[in-house]
Amino acid sequence: xxQKAMIQDNTRCIGCRACMIACKEWNxxxxxxxxxxxxxxxxxxxxLDANNYTLITYSEKPEEAEWVFGRLxxxxxxxxxxxSACPTGALSKSDLGSVDLNKWRCIGCRYxxxxxxxxxxxxxxxxxxxxxHKCTFCADRLAxxxxxxxxxxxxxxxxxxxxxxxMLAEAKRRIADAPGSYxxxxxxEEEVGGTNVFHLSSVPFEKLxxxxxxxxxxxxxxTHKILRFxxxxxxxLLSVFGVMAWIVRRRMTRMGIAExx
Amino acid sequence: MPDGRxxxxxxxxxxxxxxxxxxxxxxxxxxxxxxxxxxNNAYPWGWWVGFGVLSFIAFGGCGFTIALLVDIFxxxxxxxxxxxxxxxxxxxxxxYVVILMIELGRPWMxxxxxxxxxxxxxxxxxxxxxxxxxxxLMIEFGKVAAxxxxxxxxxxxxxVIYLPAVVVGVSLSHIHQSSLGTLLTIIPLKIDPRWWSxxxxxxxxxTAYMAGLSLVTIEHVLVTRWLRLTPRVExxxxxxxxxxxxxxxxxxxxxxxxxxxxxxxxxxxxxxxxMSLWAELVLGFLVPLALFAIPDLRSRMWxxxxxSCLLALGVLLTRLNTxxxxxxxxxxxxxxxxxxxxxxxxxxxxxxxxVYGFLVQRLPIHSEEPLAGAADPQPVATSRVSESxx
Numbered sequence: 001x002x003q004k005a006m007i008q009d010n011t012r013c014i015g016c017r018a019c020m021i022a023c024k025e026w027n028x029x030x031x032x033x034x035x036x037x038x039x040x041x042x043x044x045x046x047x048l049d050a051n052n053y054t055l056i057t058y059s060e061k062p063e064e065a066e067w068v069f070g071r072l073x074x075x076x077x078x079x080x081x082x083x084s085a086c087p088t089g090a091l092s093k094s095d096l097g098s099v100d101l102n103k104w105r106c107i108g109c110r111y112x113x114x115x116x117x118x119x120x121x122x123x124x125x126x127x128x129x130x131x132x133h134k135c136t137f138c139a140d141r142l143a144x145x146x147x148x149x150x151x152x153x154x155x156x157x158x159x160x161x162x163x164x165x166x167m168l169a170e171a172k173r174r175i176a177d178a179p180g181s182y183x184x185x186x187x188x189e190e191e192v193g194g195t196n197v198f199h200l201s202s203v204p205f206e207k208l209x210x211x212x213x214x215x216x217x218x219x220x221x222x223t224h225k226i227l228r229f230x231x232x233x234x235x236x237l238l239s240v241f242g243v244m245a246w247i248v249r250r251r252m253t254r255m256g257i258a259e260x261x
Numbered sequence: 262m263p264d265g266r267x268x269x270x271x272x273x274x275x276x277x278x279x280x281x282x283x284x285x286x287x288x289x290x291x292x293x294x295x296x297x298x299x300x301n302n303a304y305p306w307g308w309w310v311g312f313g314v315l316s317f318i319a320f321g322g323c324g325f326t327i328a329l330l331v332d333i334f335x336x337x338x339x340x341x342x343x344x345x346x347x348x349x350x351x352x353x354x355x356x357y358v359v360i361l362m363i364e365l366g367r368p369w370m371x372x373x374x375x376x377x378x379x380x381x382x383x384x385x386x387x388x389x390x391x392x393x394x395x396x397x398l399m400i401e402f403g404k405v406a407a408x409x410x411x412x413x414x415x416x417x418x419x420x421v422i423y424l425p426a427v428v429v430g431v432s433l434s435h436i437h438q439s440s441l442g443t444l445l446t447i448i449p450l451k452i453d454p455r456w457w458s459x460x461x462x463x464x465x466x467x468t469a470y471m472a473g474l475s476l477v478t479i480e481h482v483l484v485t486r487w488l489r490l491t492p493r494v495e496x497x498x499x500x501x502x503x504x505x506x507x508x509x510x511x512x513x514x515x516x517x518x519x520x521x522x523x524x525x526x527x528x529x530x531x532x533x534x535x536m537s538l539w540a541e542l543v544l545g546f547l548v549p550l551a552l553f554a555i556p557d558l559r560s561r562m563w564x565x566x567x568x569s570c571l572l573a574l575g576v577l578l579t580r581l582n583t584x585x586x587x588x589x590x591x592x593x594x595x596x597x598x599x600x601x602x603x604x605x606x607x608x609x610x611x612x613x614x615x616v617y618g619f620l621v622q623r624l625p626i627h628s629e630e631p632l633a634g635a636a637d638p639q640p641v642a643t644s645r646v647s648e649s650x651x
Binding site for chain 2: 046047081083084085086087088089104105106107108109110111113114115117119121122123124125126127128129130131211213214215219220222223224226227230233234237238241242244245247248249251252
C-alpha cells in the first residue's frame with residue numbers, strides 16, 4: 001500500500017481553525033479552559049494537549065503587522081523516533097504512513113515525549129490515570145479509504161491529502177509555479193529522514209516557530225548503530241568472562257583455597 | 262534492637278525523610294504526577310530519571326565492578342568488599358524499581374515490557390538487563406543470607422549457580438550500564454552538545470565503575486567506623502590505584518570527544534551551565550585523579566574517603582548535567598526540579614540506608630576484625646564471619 005501524506009500549505013491558511021474543530025469532532029475531544037498568554041504566538045490554546053491533537057499557530061510578521069499561520073500536529077515521520085524509543089511497542093508505524101498509538105500498551109515512561117524532535121506527544125501530568133495523546137492521522141478513517149478529518153473541512157484547500165509521492169511532487173510544483181509566494185523549502189521532505197506531513201510557508205519556517213536545525217538522518221539511526229552491537233557484545237563478554245572465571249576458580253581449587261563468598 | 266547499635270538520631274532522621282517521601286508518593290498516586298513534580302511535556306524526565314534512575318544505577322554498579330575484579334580477574338584480595346558491594350547493589354537496584362513505580366505514568370502496565378519485543382528501544386534493553394541483573398544480585402545476596410542462617414539446601418543450590426550467575430550478571434551489567442548512555446543518544450537536539458555524544462555508552466560504563474568503587478570505599482570507611490572494626494586501608498589504596506587508571510582513561514575520552522566534536526564553544530563564558538561543566542571535569546574528575554595518584558595520600562584513610570566522595574559527586578554531576586541541567590528544549594515550558602521530586606528520591610535513598618544499616622548488623626557482610634582497644638566492642642554479626650571464612 002502506498003504511504004499517504006498531507007500538505008499543510010500555510011500560505012493558504014486563513015486561521016479559521018475548522019481543522020481543529022473537525023479533529024475534536026472525529027476524535028471526540030473536549031474543550032480546554034484557557035488563559036490568554038503573551039509570548040511567541042497568540043494562538044489559544046498555547047500548545048497541543050490531550051484535547052487538541054492539532055493546533056493553528058498565530059504569529060505576527062515583525063515589521064508588517066500581518067498574521068502568518070502555522071500548524072502543529074504529529075508529523076508522522078517516515079522513521080519515527082518515538083516508535084523506535086517506545087519500549088513496549090505501544091507506538092508503531094503503519095503501512096499507510098500513520099504513527100499509531102495503542103494506549104493500552106503504554107507504561108507511561110514518556111520516552112516518546114523525550115524522543116520526538118517536534119515535541120508532539122503529550123502526557124497527562126494532571127491525572128492519576130494518565131495517557132499519551134497525539135494526532136492519529138485519523139488512521140481509522142484511512143482504513144476506510146477516507147481522508148483525515150482536518151483535510152476534509154479546510155475551506156481554502158490549505159490541507160491536501162493523498163499518496164506521499166504525489167503530495168511531495170505537488171508541494172514542489174507549488175513552489176516552482178509561484179516562487180515569490182513560497183520560501184523554497186518543503187518542511188518535512190528531509191527533516192529527520194522525511195515525514196508524512198509536508199509544510200509550505202511564505203515566511204521562513206523559524207518565524208512560524210517550527211523546529212529548525214533538524215538533521216537529515218533519521219534519529220533512530222543514532223541508537224540503532226549502537227544497539228545493533230548489543231547481542232554480539234553480550235555473548236562475547238559472556239564467553240570471555242566465563243572462561244576467565246573458570247580459570248580463576250580452577251586455580252583457586254588447585255591452590256586449595258576454600259571458596260567462600 | 263536486640264543486638265547491634267542503638268537506633269540513634271540519625272536513624273530517626275532517615276525514618277522521617279523516608280516517611281515524607283512516602284507522603285508525597287501517596288499524593289502522586291491520588292492526583293497524578295503533576296501534583297508533586299515539575300516535569301512537563303517539554304522536560305518529561307527531569308530529576309527522577311537523572312538522579313533516581315541514571316545515578317542510582319551508576320552507584321548500584323558497585324556489585325558488578327567488585328565481582329569483575331574478584332571473580333573474573335581473580336583479584337581475591339578484594340574479597341572483603343564483595344558482600345558489601347552485592348548488598349548495596351541489590352538495595353540500590355530495588356530502590357530504582359521503587360522510583361520507577363513512582364515515576365512511570367502507568368506502572369500497573371509495567372509487566373508488558375516482558376511480553377513485548379522492542380529491540381530498537383534502549384529502554385527495553387535497560388529494563389530487561391536491569392531486571393535480570395537484580396535477580397542475579399538476589400542470588401548473590403541470597404547465598405550470604407542462606408549461609409548465615411544455615412539453610413543448607415538453599416545454600417548448596419546457590420553455591421552451585423553462584424559463579425555462572427556472577428558471569429551472567431557482570432556481562433548484563435556492562436550492557437545495561439552502557440545502554441543508559443545509549444538511551445540519551447536519540448535526543449541530540451535537546452541535550453547541550455557538551456554532554457550529548459555518541460560515546461555516551463562508553464563514558465556511562467566508565468563512570469559506573471568509578472561510582473561503584475567510590476561507593477565501596479565510602480561505605481567501608483563509614484561502616485567500619487560505625488561498627489568499630491579495623492578498616493582495610495591498604496585495600497582501599499589498591500582500589501584507588503585502579504581508579505587512577507579509570508579516571509585517566511575517562512578524561513582522555515571525555516576531553517578528546519569534546520575537542521573532536523568541536524563542542525568547545527563558550528567554554529569560558531560566565532554562565533551557570535559552563536561552570537557546571539568545569540566543576541564536573543576539574544573538581545569531579547581531575548582533582549580526584551591527582552589526589553589518588555599521590556602514594557602518600559593513597560595510604561591514609563581519610564584522604565581516600567574524601568577523594569572518593571569527590572569522585573562520587575563528579576559522577577553524579579556528570580549524569581545530572583547530561584540528563585537534567587544540560588537538557589534544553591526550545592518550547593513553552595521550563596523546568597526546575599520540585600520539592601516533591603527531591604523528597605521522593607531522598608525518601609527512597611533514606612530507606613536504602615536504613616535497610617543497609619539493619620542488614621550490616623545482622624548478616625556477616627563485614628569480615629573485619631574489631632578495632633583493637635575498642636572500649637566496648639559491639640556484639641554484631643561480624644563475629645560469626647570469621648567462622649565462615651576459616
